[in-house]
Amino acid sequence: MTHIVTSLCLRDGACIEVCPVECMIPGKQEDGWPWIYIDPDTCIDCGACIPECPFEAIFPEDEVPDAYVAKDGTVISDAEGSEPYDAHTKIGGGGTVTIAKTRKLKAGDTIDLKPGIKPNYDFFKGGPGYGK
Numbered sequence: 578m579t580h581i582v583t584s585l586c587l588r589d590g591a592c593i594e595v596c597p598v599e600c601m602i603p604g605k606q607e608d609g610w611p612w613i614y615i616d617p618d619t620c621i622d623c624g625a626c627i628p629e630c631p632f633e634a635i636f637p638e639d640e641v642p643d644a645y646v647a648k649d650g651t652v653i654s655d656a657e658g659s660e661p662y663d664a665h666t667k668i669g670g671g672g673t674v675t676i677a678k679t680r681k682l683k684a685g686d687t688i689d690l691k692p693g694i695k696p697n698y699d700f701f702k703g704g705p706g707y708g709k
């Protein structure tokens with residue numbers, strides 16, 4: 578198994594610092610969501626990254642929800658979004674990165690986070706951004 582970073586990720590980079598096996602890799606911002614990839618062959622499913630995430634974006638693969646219930650103001654980054662979001666990040670020396678497409682949800686909105694699983698595996702098969 579592995580853990581998965583879902584579209585709730587807003588790329589602050591906190592999780593990367595605690596991973597004991599350094600298997601969390603930031604994709605290039607221009608490659609779009611997902612922002613952080615987890616190498617499924619290296620992840621030891623320790624769960625250390627989960628409490629570090631201020632947006633509760635990380636799940637064990639078999640617990641990624643298909644009907645995540647949002648709190649008011651939850652921001653997700655995905656292809657349907659149209660609002661830019663300025664994220665403060667520790668990645669790449671730190672600073673601010675603008676995520677081009679986000680959506681702000683209302684309390685009770687439900688979203689399927691499972692589409693985050695396949696791109697994670699595709700990345701390590703040589704998908705967009707891999708090896709750059």
Ligand code: SF4
Nearest residue numbers: 596620621623624626
């Ligand atoms: S579950 Fe553990 S090994 Fe896997 S990405 Fe998170 S911190 Fe790293």
Ligand code: SF4
Nearest residue numbers: 586587589590592630
């Ligand atoms: S801690 Fe959460 S929001 Fe920050 S980069 Fe990791 S998954 Fe994304």
